Each structure stands twice: as C-alpha cells, then as structure tokens.
Amino acid sequence: MSVAFIDSHMVEKFVENSQAFDKCIEERFNMLDMNQDGVLSRDELQNDANDSSFVELALQSKEEVDSLYDVLFEKFDTEKKGGLNRNEFGLLMKEVMLAKAHGFGETPVCVIFQEDSLLRRVV
Numbered sequence: 001m002s003v004a005f006i007d008s009h010m011v012e013k014f015v016e017n018s019q020a021f022d023k024c025i026e027e028r029f030n031m032l033d034m035n036q037d038g039v040l041s042r043d044e045l046q047n048d049a050n051d052s053s054f055v056e057l058a059l060q061s062k063e064e065v066d067s068l069y070d071v072l073f074e075k076f077d078t079e080k081k082g083g084l085n086r087n088e089f090g091l092l093m094k095e096v097m098l099a100k101a102h103g104f105g106e107t108p109v110c111v112i113f114q115e116d117s118l119l120r121r122v123v
C-alpha cells in the first residue's frame, strides 16, 4: 500500500492519455477474467470490488456496492449478456475514474492505494 495526494486534474489527465489508460484496462481485465472467456461476469467484477481497489473511495456498504453494479451492468452491458467485454469494461472504468475525479474536486485528496489500484497509476 502507498499514500499520495491526488486531485481531479491528475485523474482526468490519466484517463485522457488513452495509451496509458488502455494498457491499465488491459492488465486489469486480464487479471479479473478468471475463466479467461474474454468477458467479465458480475462475480468477476465484484471480486475486484471486494478488494476495494475498484470502488475504494466511493462506496461503503455491501448494499451500495450491489446497487452500483446493478446500475453499471444496466448501462454498460449493452448486449445484455450478463458480462462486460474489454471495450465495455474500458468505458466503465473511465466513467468510474471520472466520477471519482469529480468527487475529488479541486482540492487534492490524500488517498491510500491498494497495491494494484488503478488510481495509483495516476500519480
């Protein structure tokens, strides 16, 4: 784990640097896709959430996490197949990162990173 200060501009810059961001998405996707079928099921995604690296700051309770996933799947699982492909996952991560960035606002926030956190790449 490590600690750093981060603000919304840093996150936006990272997300807009598509090469670096795509690489992170690729790595993260491969890590999460346990059965390697090229699709992230809800369970696979939620493994990540349980590590708290995916939704580290945004959410508290299990109920909140569950309802977040309902919304995310509704929105990003465009083919309604109960999983996200790489492209959909990338869009989702972008949205989550930008939502976090928005939450940070102009004031740098002190963040404690999990070892594999995406946000850690921002710093």
Ligand SMILES: [Ca+2]
Pocket (backbone or CB within 6 Å): 033, 034, 035, 036, 037, 038, 039, 040, 041, 044
């Ligand atoms: Ca899978």
